[in-house]
Amino acid sequence: IIAVIEGRGNAQGEVGLACYDLNNSTLELYQFSDCHTYSKLVTKLNILNPAEVIMSNTVCEKEKLSSLIQQISMHCSTLKIVSVNRKYFNDRKGFRIFIFNLLQLRKNANFLFHAAHLYYCLAATNALFKYLEFVRNITFVPSSIKVVYKTNEHSTMMDITTTKNLELIRNANEQKSHLSLFNVLNNVKTQMGSKLLRSNILEPSCDLQTIVERLDMVDELLNNSNMFYKIRNALVYFSNINHILSSMVQKSSVASLKVAESKLTTLINLKNALEAVELLKDAFEDSVSLLFQTFHRLLSHRCYTDMLEAISSVVEDNTHLTKNLFATKVQKGYAIKAEANGLLDISRRTYSEAIEDINQLVVELREKYHLPIKSNYSLHKGFYLKIPVKNMSACSLPNEFLKIMKFKGSFIFTTDQLVGRDFHIVVFILIADNVLAEVMKNISGLYQLAECVGIVDVVASFAFNAIRSDHIRPVFTDTLAVKNSRHPILERMPHCHVISNSIYASEANNFVIISGPNMSGKSTYLSQIAILQIMAQIGSYVPAETASFKLCKQIFSRIGYNNYIGTNSSMLFNEMKEMNYVVQNVNKCSMIIIDELCKGTSLDEGVALFLAFCEHIKNFQSFCFIATHHENVIQLEDYHSNFEK
Template identity: 25%
Template sequence: MMQQYVAEKKKRPDCLIFFRLGDFYELFFDDAVLASKELELALTGRECGLGERAPMAGVPHHAADNYILRLVNRGYKVAIVEQVEDPQEAQGLVKREVVKVITPGTLTDQSAIDEQKYLFLASIIQKGVYYGLAVCDITSGLFETTEITYGATTPKLIDELSRFQPSEIICNQEFADSKTCHDLLQKETITLSVQPDIDFNQDSIARFPMIDTTDYALWAAATAALLNYIESTQFTLPNDIKTIKPYQLDAFMILDQNARRNLELTETLRDRQRKGSLLWAIDRTKTSMGARLLRYWLEQPLLDIKTITHRQDAISVLLDNFILRQELIAQLTGIYDLERLSGRIALGQINARDLVSLISVLEKIKPIKNILNNFDDPYINSLNVQLQDLPDLMDLLKSAIVDEPPITIKEGNLIRTGFNSEIDDYRDATQNGKQWILDLETQERERTGIKSLKIGYNRVFGYYIDIRKTNLDAVPQEYIRRQTLTNSERYITEELKNMEDKILGAEQKLISLEYELFLEIRNKTISYLPQLKANADVLSQIDVLSGLAELAEKNDYCRPLLTEDLKIEISNGRHPVVEQTLGYGQFVPNDSYLDHHDNKVMILTGPNMSGKSTFMRQVALIVLLAQIGSYVPADSAKIGIADRIFTRVGAADDLAGGQSTFMVEMNEVSQIMRNATTRSLLILDEIGRGTSTYDGLSIAWSVIEHIVDPHYINARTLFATHYHELTDLAESTQGVFNCHISATEQDGKIVFLHRIEEGCAGQSYGIEVAELAGVPDSVVSRAREILFQLERDNQGRRLTVKKSARPFDGQVDLFSAAQSFNQTNKVIEKLKNIDMDYISPVDARKILEELIAEAKGKV
């Protein structure tokens, strides 16, 4: 037996082996030591030969799921080893083998998975500076793949991983050895497994016909490795994976990890909770699959106005038909998670209770179709056409499966009486046999006069007659003693033994036949998988659209106009999350206007706590909501499509990376300067505050000039600052304009009005805010004295900055000083394109040697 364990452990050294022995799963050697620590189990031992004892720890088989989940949630992989032959038929040791592998990215247990988000397993292949990426949620069948082969490839990879948030990554050795991988594992809790190169090669790609390419490509290599891994852990491939094609990164608005975090799209910054996020504020879905789809939409806003308009039109029709919408919502409420149920069907992992749940979904399809027939909208009509009520499948399941089946499928009581005559016969035999046992018990009590006589059953001795020792003198001579207990004796009779054989034979045949029939019904259900997946997709979309219509009505949202120009014009816009937190009508709305001419960069000043950050995030969230097709919190809105939203809001030390707050800030600024385009929306809060006043002011000034310059970024920007000197840019630089958030004093106390007004703020009210925060009176008073002295000493002085000579009256490029005297120098151009954050020492040396050689060639 120990040899069996060792053999299975050698096959899967990265897994903890749960080895079935009787009613327990046992772990041995290092696995036992680790499990005893992680699960707080008693560590014992077992003889393993040569006088040695192997450490051993075990858990009851009926409670194993909970223990396994605890291990998987901590990043471990678990392999389940079961008996795979009948012990009575075994010659020697019972054959055992791995029947299931559970990893953080392949969990399928509904109770262990967040129903409102996808659970992604990711595959990454790195070749130099290029990447292939594939992700899959095996519980729903969602599969995505792409390759990253141009631009700043490493940041793009990190952005995609930030979007998918995989629980587990498989990769090739090159990626595992990279700084990128090291940094990722430092910041995120992800299980990483290195797979052999053969899993990523052309032969591996060719093994899977669903990969839609005949040529080698990085996306295809990552996909093949992912399919290999799924097959090795699930011992099958999902039946719902048909054709796999790559998506293009530029098909959606790009949101990097900083933007997702700072805008609090799906979780809050402070405590990483859903409540308080944008998703929490707008989610009115009624199904788990709808909630996941809404999150998916939110994380990849659209760029195509036609597709956005289709969503808006559908929401508009739903909004205009209140009664029909309420009927639709009532049908969707509480509907079972068909998407994940389809995923389990595809893996062949459904039980009879799943089929009962499927019946409940199918029963709702026809009423939903009838409601959808009343809407005059092309998008909704196309969804309705795809929705199928599948009466043949529903009739089969309703006639075959009992209303309340057990969770297991090998213990009978699955098939409804009347569905199969042979099952009915066996069931009648077992039921009549058990009644015969009850009648015999009554008969024997009367015959022997022993009122406490009982007929019982266990798996070892079968049926028996139990008689207390106080009544042994009344036992008939034909009783045959089978077992002696402390307080009683157990007997059998020839008559009882003969009936036992009939009953147990019928029971075993009944259980076996029910299992066979269930497998037939399950296979029949699998044949409907394409229609079931289509239904899940349609129901998810209908749920999201009706939820967004409900949101628009209840929260008084408007339909935005999406355009290809670069204007953002919002009338009485509101922050969707803050408004919901405060309550409807309590939030102070504000107008917003940005264009590509005189109102390109808004410099926003005002006191701390006045609402500058809230306003800037508000604009970004309205743009984002508009581009998922939602209505937005405003009286009216005209949104020019944004290809990216960048945020530079707040910062903290990166202690693990050895970077100060200011360095973190400058890295973020650098990424924005390198990757922003004319179509981007930039949200920049307090650039330069992490260093000395003049250094910070100089950087902030230069950044604004770089952003507004038509030869450089030329992007729409909201720029909050306490450097009031920056407001002078509005007079000297076209495209820069000033706004401030108003505040006033009443009875010596500051009052925030939260209104955006033209011009710059008169004062910062920093001391007043400190007083509001409870800073001691003595400190506040002393601060006022020092402020008065500083203002008196510097009265009449104003910082002035000369215009620098750049193509449009701009300054030298913040990140390339050499460009000002040699625009065409190839060496300097190469230096500009080097990304110091993602270059290995070997590559750096190689590039340096090339540059030295080229420079010497020019001398």
């Protein structure tokens, strides 16, 4: 969930953004200056992919919608925008909330000093937390939330149009298709890994040290198969580490037995994850890569042993939750050791008798009506009975059966004797509360564990892809030179023969013009260049024989145009608006991919605009790849030494 606020008056264009992930318990803060089209904000919303966006009611008035709302609605039409009173965007109250919830306050004094001047971030934070408290009924354990202030300093910028054109996250033609870069690279085992992979693809790193460290990790996994399989097997136990964190940090303001019982579930899941820490640490034992060695030191910290000992002192060693809800409920009843509380034996005896009564009721009904009746359990319905449908009808069932429904090929129902028989052992819920309070002292170690799991999972996924598809390690120089490269998405298409192509651009030949007949593969070749650049900068191996890349801080692509009726915009207007954005932001660290510019006007005007754009871009040392049919543009090679056809 995201809260967004924009400055007013002279500060208009200054945007503050606070993002809280309900599944990860991390508060991310952003503050930046944006242009009148709010391209940075729209791109950030696309990366974060929020369920709801909280905004001030002053910018959401239907009579005079602000340009901020208009841009968000145009580019992110599926987002749910929630308006709240402007008074909740208060930076002073936001700073107090910040101090109350920030993890390890004493160790973040320097961060607090800088955060005190991020007025728009703090204002958005206050609105976000008030919304969570009063609308979502969520509060937090004091000093438990991980807060991260993020900048774009070491990230490659791509606007939302580029991410759609290159099909980075989803296929442009079929939303349910798996033919996108994310799905091609997604062989992760955990939700943390999936989230990190998605954010890395949409915002690749441009920090050479970070990229090289990841490539070193992939290289080591490829050369050490034993380590690779140990890591992949250990990661399975951390699939829900983010949910464990969020359930520990968040408190529901509505007290109920179901909320309390979920704490026991959290305790059992946390125990299983902490037991697997040793497996993951052993996998890093003889590692050579710097990050693997760092993770080995982190996982060797005493805090994980302390948390496991605290939990093991009250939870049985062989306790594991299953997918069967009824079996899980029984397992919870016997999860706590008997010596943990004197009243536990009495509670368990009552609990066992209730389960036996339900089983006896099922036997009696089965014999009485000669029907294959079975008992079942769900979180919402509690205990209920079911019969396979076959050739039966609801009308033919006995009147003793109540609330009859058809569900998944069975009739489900209850009886007077079964109503209200949903039992909870309150004693073990109180014990779980006490143990979780003890574990919360080392919550920072769990955040480090989650971050370690996410990075390792993504790197292991890259290694898996490199093995399966014969990828090679890229290097970074001042030249873009890739020999016999292949399109990674086309490789996954069934019955598709992929033609390899070489790519070259340098400071001396930084402007490449591509021409050829229709359906010859120009657009595919252009997208392949950008996708390989992204793969290299997220630390992945690439499909080629040899590969050298130049670090890019911006990637622009313009592939395909349409009229947009919502803003009464023609194809040419959209082209010019987007090319203006390129002209205003291009620099020597940019990569520009353009397919058939100026198709929405007459031939003479299109060629003139195309030539003017090329003449301007050539003054920068950015790598530019343009596909065209215009003969006049192709002839630019004869007049400029840095142009190549």
